Amino acid sequence: MTVKLIGFEVSPGVLSVMMTLHELGVPYQIENPASWQALKDEDYITNKHPFGKVPVLCDGDYKITETRAICRYLVSKYQGKNNKTILIPNDVHKAGLVDQYISYECSYYTPPVAKLVVEEVFHKTSNPELVETSQKEIDKVLDVYEKLLNGKEYLNGEFSLADLLHIPFTHFIFSATKHADWWNKKPNVKQWWDRISNRDCWKKCVEKIKF
Amino acid sequence: MTIKLIGFPYSGPTMRVIITLRELGLPYEFETPANFEVLKTEDFLANKNPFGKIPVLFDGDFRIIESRSICRYLASKYQGKNNNTILIPNDVHKAGLVDQFVSFEIFYYDPPAFKFVSQEVFAEKFWNKNPDPEIIKQGREELIKVLDIYEKLLEGKEYLNGEFSLADIYHSPYTHYVYGVAKHSELWDSRPNVKNWWNRLRNREAVKKTLEEIP
Numbered sequence: 001m002t003v004k005l006i007g008f009e010v011s012p013g014v015l016s017v018m019m020t021l022h023e024l025g026v027p028y029q030i031e032n033p034a035s036w037q038a039l040k041d042e043d044y045i046t047n048k049h050p051f052g053k054v055p056v057l058c059d060g061d062y063k064i065t066e067t068r069a070i071c072r073y074l075v076s077k078y079q080g081k082n083n084k085t086i087l088i089p090n091d092v093h094k095a096g097l098v099d100q101y102i103s104y105e106c107s108y109y110t111p112p113v114a115k116l117v118v119e120e121v122f123h124k125t126s127n128p129e130l131v132e133t134s135q136k137e138i139d140k141v142l143d144v145y146e147k148l149l150n151g152k153e154y155l156n157g158e159f160s161l162a163d164l165l166h167i168p169f170t171h172f173i174f175s176a177t178k179h180a181d182w183w184n185k186k187p188n189v190k191q192w193w194d195r196i197s198n199r200d201c202w203k204k205c206v207e208k209i210k211f
Numbered sequence: 212m213t214i215k216l217i218g219f220p221y222s223g224p225t226m227r228v229i230i231t232l233r234e235l236g237l238p239y240e241f242e243t244p245a246n247f248e249v250l251k252t253e254d255f256l257a258n259k260n261p262f263g264k265i266p267v268l269f270d271g272d273f274r275i276i277e278s279r280s281i282c283r284y285l286a287s288k289y290q291g292k293n294n295n296t297i298l299i300p301n302d303v304h305k306a307g308l309v310d311q312f313v314s315f316e317i318f319y320y321d322p323p324a325f326k327f328v329s330q331e332v333f334a335e336k337f338w339n340k341n342p343d344p345e346i347i348k349q350g351r352e353e354l355i356k357v358l359d360i361y362e363k364l365l366e367g368k369e370y371l372n373g374e375f376s377l378a379d380i381y382h383s384p385y386t387h388y389v390y391g392v393a394k395h396s397e398l399w400d401s402r403p404n405v406k407n408w409w410n411r412l413r414n415r416e417a418v419k420k421t422l423e424e425i426p
Contacts (some may be wrong), residue, residue, distance in 0.1 A: 028398065050360050050363070050364065051315070051318075051319055051360065053371075062304050062307075064307045064311055065311055065314075066310070066311045066314035066315065066318075067313045067314075068310070069307060069308075069310035069311040069313070070307075070312055071305035072307070072310050073303065073306070073310065076303045076306065076307070076419065077303050084265065092282075092284065092287050092288045093273050095284075096273070096275050096280060096284035096287070096288075097275065098284050099277075099279075099280040099284065100275055100276060100277050102280070103276075103277035103279060103280045104262075104277070106317065107277065108262060144261045147261065148261065194384040203388070
């Protein structure tokens with residue numbers, strides 16, 4: 001029974017799930033909804049996602065929504081089955097810290113980065129005021145990351161789901177905006193980004209991005 | 212080895228952790244910082260929380276922050292040890308759906324609820340600001356749409372994923388603030404499934420006690 005991922009290969013949430021599937025060695029099919037508008041149709045809301053969003057994952061008869069929930073489910077079910085990649089450690093304390101860093105991503109990192117990416121990359125609008133406030137906010141967060149990455153290759157020492165979830169939105173900053181220097185001027189952050197964005201599985205996902 | 216929780220009893224995120232500790236039957240020490248300024252001191256940022264926030268939990272030497280990560284850690288480590296309460300199902304499919312409902316809470320339920328909470332509960336009390344009617348209006352419109360969806364999701368179910376879980380705990384603090392403190396109970400009570408769910412939730416011993424302790 002193949003895993004089916006519903007979404008668009010430009011949505012950062014969808015890309016996070018794709019990356020997770022690749023990292024775990026789980027084959028999947030991707031199904032594109034007819035359009036972004038189709039996500040608000042009765043049928044989609046009733047049968048796919050009650051809030052009209054992507055990604056949605058179907059694993060046989062089982063359906064699950066919401067990026068981080070889907071990724072966590074895939075790790076719980078498939079980690080160690082097809083290869084040795086560990087995305088959530090088995091040790092309860094290490095797993096707790098990975099969760100903590102996932103919460104950093106969700107609460108502090110992604111909100112300002114996403115706002116900027118949506119405006120500049122997806123809506124293609126220029127907003128100097130937003131750039132100014134975004135830079136201040138992102139700078140504060142990256143200052144925290146710079147310290148926490150001291151002496152570490154990844155947020156929790158070893159590569160985990162926490163690092164993975166940072167990749168898609170950051171990719172759009174680097175590939176489609178002029179703001180990469182906000183990351184590159186902090187040495188630990190720069191090295192961390194170079195390391196995680198050069199993973200084979202991410203490169204495979206980048207090839208599949210459809211704007 | 213003691214569990215120490217640092218936070219404020221009226222803070223939504225702190226309350227999530229307190230409810231979880233109580234549901235799991237875990238003893239803990241509770242430490243309240245003297246004031247908000249303490250959270251921005253060098254010492255707090257370096258040794259407690261680099262973002263200057265609460266709650267912070269110490270389990271012996273192990274430190275963890277971010278309320279939902281703390282709760283998940285506690286459930287992973289202690290679930291089933293002191294009582295039979297299950298907060299994260301062992302079945303991987305059921306656990307996945309609990310995680311899904313946690314994500315609904317973070318992205319869809321919390322933001323509009325917090326619009327009410329920030330304006331009608333916190334603005335005057337903590338920030339010396341007048342409530343902004345525009346934000347309250349937006350919060351109401353968004354929350355109504357969300358509660359309509361929850362009404363369908365809760366059809367035939369006592370809790371979000373059928374059985375009580377972390378997902379239900381997380382919804383409790385801000386629901387209480389909007390329902391009971393800001394007094395918009397009609398938003399929940401006008402929807403039978405949602406009404407029953409909230410009644411059930413707020414009458415759980417651990418939830419009730421924690422809400423009663425809000426100063």
